[in-house]
Amino acid sequence: MDSKKKISMAVIRRLPKYHRYLKELLEKEVYRISSKELSEIIGFTASQIRQDLNNFGGFGQQGYGYNVDELYEGITKILYLSQPYNVVIIGAGNMGQALANYPWLQNSGFRIRALFDVNPRLIGLKIRDLEIYDIEELEAYIEKNDINIAFVCTPKEKTQKIANVLSKTSIQGIWNFSPVDLKVNSNIVVENVHLSDSLFVLSYLLNNREESEE
Amino acid sequence: MDSKKKISMAVIRRLPKYHRYLKELLEKEVYRISSKELSEIIGFTASQIRQDLNNFGGFGQQGYGYNVDELYEGITKILYLSQPYNVVIIGAGNMGQALANYPWLQNSGFRIRALFDVNPRLIGLKIRDLEIYDIEELEAYIEKNDINIAFVCTPKEKTQKIANVLSKTSIQGIWNFSPVDLKVNSNIVVENVHLSDSLFVLSYLLNNREESEE
């Protein structure tokens, strides 16, 4: 049993970066690359690249390197990006609307189906061809339309309540833009985008740059 | 010399979370907390909390714990959040506009001064009371208005060019929302918000949840 060795989060969080750089290489019609060459453009050590990729079995070939196309496809599959997802956006304020309009999302497998809000002024409006529904209809909508992921862009006071509602549904994942840590049903995965945390780190770094002199 | 021991990024990236939870405690009128109690609500081990805080000198008191107010103020200062910053937003598309309208930013020390775009249809428009200027004016505007930080929300093809322009200015930091890694002047700090990377990690986690049975 227990045949899969657990992959560490450190590795997982590097995968999208591999994915991005490999896509770029393909666009430049580079079809073959060694860990050393990839190291130079992506900024990880060649050793780390080989370790990372080996977690998922033999992508490379001794004496040759990696086939860019094969590696790109491989990582696409590892990240489960070849399958589509049905998405709802909860909170149709600035951030919710920005995500609904985001071009790269529209060309991705993340298919936004509807938005939800409490604000009566927003309910019934359309963002592109997407309707904004009353948040009261959320639970029923998720079940009826086989929704996998919720993008949560609600004000922080309201977000845990939304998480409670979502915990009662068959939703699988939450992409959380609200600056709170959510308590959810243990079978739901939460990925946080804590924008303020990121900005605060920038503030720190700004004021702790290496002093110019060596 | 070299009196400051270097603080690791792992510690730095936890600071905003401390900041958030301490603020919440203050709002609940909790004025005193032990590392053990804080551990239970924030989810770090008590040991890690004490290690983290000790990087910055004695916040606590043996036998008593930490003064919430003092700790909150301390971390605010460590993150340099008590000083204001002058900010421009580059790229007045969905994300740029969402940031310009973001309520928590308006109550923060990050003072958005203007937006910039290439699109003639956007140039001259106003977002709230903020003007959208021609990107050509960016360099001059930064120098004239003592801008510290740029929020970069441009399409990925254009972002490195923007970074090149910024590298010629006195800007100190870039908050980068574009899904590329920027090459900049070494005295400029870049903090990335790679949204697609985050979403791809969610996709992975969704499909690799702990199998229900033990």
Next chain:
DNA sequence: TAGATTGTTAATCGATTAACAATC
């Protein structure tokens, strides 16, 4: 003083890097 809890050192754990045998 006795009890509580920090500050700090030591032990452990995990992740990264180095090295090299395997092999294309």
Next chain:
DNA sequence: TAGATTGTTAATCGATTAACAATC
């Protein structure tokens, strides 16, 4: 075959956790 480069083991480095003496 010789050269290149992986896959993989071993060494190192860094971060987390445990333990406990210091002290409020």
